[in-house]
Amino acid sequence: MMMSWLDMNCQNSSTPLMEQLSFFHNNTMMILIIITMIVAYMMISIVFNTKTNRFLLENQQIELIWTIMPALTLLLIALPSLKILYMLEETLKPTLSIKSIGHQWFWSYEYSDFQNIEFDSYLAGPENSSNNFNFRLLDVDNRLTLPYLSQIRMIVTSTDVIHSWTIPSMGLKVDATPGRLNQIIFFLNRSGLFFGQCSEICGTNHSFMPIVIESISPNSFISWLKNKI
Template sequence: ITLIFIALPSLRLLYLLDELNNPLITIKSIGHQWYWSYEYSDFKNIEFDSYMIQNSDSDNNFRLLDVDNRIIVPMNNNIRMLITATDVIHSWTVPAIGVKVDANPGRLNQTSFFINRPGIFFGQCSEICGANHSFMPIMVESISIKNFINWINNYS
């Protein structure tokens, strides 16, 4: 009887805490040793890998933070991220937007975020995942919806 009095309010709270927002786009992030890959399945099924740019490739990049393909998202919209891994445990972390989600092989974790300003936000894998763990940067660029639609249309 005591368990029923604990369980009923808890179940009600679980349903109330469920996400109510309807995201504009869903992006799937897949952690690999030692890079990230992304899939935008809502549009033309855009898929790409994101590797860290080596220091010798450019003089005007952010050392150990710049990537060759960054995530582009529209600002002032709800974004859903689905995060998983193929090999070992990773952690997709972008502190400036308050996101840290573990990427586990065989499990699909979900989070959502809302960016209300344009800009570039940096992150890293924050789970020690092997020898090149420190070379798994994340770049999220927030742009206007008009520029985002242009990016989607021009992506090849």
């Protein structure tokens, strides 16, 4: 999945985590829209109102309302946010572990559970595209193939500078730091191609190290493994 022109919402989710992030985004935007409309209505009413209130300098009821209402609004935003934060850090037993290594300026992948399955993933040009067509500056020559309906652990690191392994439609963003291993666990719920890019300004060719995940069925993934081993 990728963004299209004039798309004002999040990308279509491909993981349960991204679904929760989309719900949280929509919930928060609705609250902000309601607050903006109420404040705009009150400001317009004040401008065009010719009457005055002799109790304007002190009104306990109004002060009570504008103290309690913002606190309740913050709770409506904070509670779902805390839930998603805990979901992001939740560690489950993975079915498959992948190691992603950032370089200047490409990614390399290692299937840690299998021997001799590792490859580099460079930006694809017209001559080395994975298929007959490719998205400019988004496709790669070797896509990361993963099975859906499986718990996948991604271990991310770097060999030189700080990179960031990011897939927007999956709700994933992990820093690749030299000398440090960061991890995240995700669950793909459907097949497809999911595009991402390094989200850290890592050098002059920062915009030329995209990420592509090809999500396939577990049976197809097993067949793919047999061809690789």
